[in-house]
Amino acid sequence: MSTRYVRNMRRTGAAALMVATLTLSLSACGGDDGEGATGKAPSSSSAPSKAEKGPQDDGETLPDTSKVLVTVKGEKGIDMVVHVAKRDEGGFLTLTGEFKNTSGSRVVTPVQWSGTEEAVARTGASLAAMTLVDSQAKKRYYVLRDTDNRPLTTTSYDSGIDAGKSLPFFAQFPAPPQTSTKVDIQFPGFTTATIEIS
Known part of the structure; x- marks a missing residue:
């Protein structure tokens, strides 16, 4: 009986030791989380610094309106203005610009802008119908997927698009060869126009 009692005491002691160890570990983890929370406070305080950088980030994503590569008159008073056509690392060509409503009333964006591909129809409104033509290389480039x-x-x-307002846009394509410095942009409702690649 005494041996059984000792065994039970040892098991109870081992269990108590294990519970104490787990409690200590959890409290230590809780302390880390607390530090993490205080660590998150600086990160949340760094969030305002990111928020301060927000306009700069927005400036990178929004069109650089200081340059105009081409302005193409479209239907119903919509102008397509291309500001930048830049080669990116990895062999991409990114266009940024805006659609300006120069009419005196709101203009509904045409469904033709999204293209006719059923595969991208579930995306909803898009600019998937935009294409670039490299007449030098005799190639047509479609918006990447x-x-x-x-x-x-x-x-x-x-x-x-409301009267006097703009819709900023971007579109990414495979980059033409380095020897091609100009491409033609084609988009439903607008005449073909030539833009220079930077």
């Missing part, structure tokens, strides 16, 4: 077949361009924009 991601692994889910979504077009790498402005999507889910408003169904219309």
Whole structure:
């Protein structure tokens, strides 16, 4: 009986030691989380610094309106203004610009802008119908797609543009060869225009 009692005491002691160890570990983890929370406070305090950098980030994503590569008159008073056509690392060409409503009333964005491909139709409103033509290399480039077949361009924009307002856009394409310095941009509702690649 005494041996059984000792065994039970040893088991109870081992269990108590294990519980104490777990409690200490959890409190230590809680302390780390507390420090993490205070660590998050600086990160949240660094969030305002990111927020301060927000306009700079927005400045990178929004068109650099200081340059105009081309302005193309479209239907119903919509102008397509291309500000930048820049080669990116990895062999991409990114266009940024804006659609300006120069009419005196709201203009509904045409469904033709999204293109006719059923695969990208589920994306909703997009600029998947935009293409670039490299007449020198005799190639046509379409808006790139991601692994889910979504077009790498402005999507889910408003169904219309109010009078005097603009819709900023971007569209990413495979980059033409370095020997090609100009491409023609084609988009439904607009005449073909030539833009220079930077």
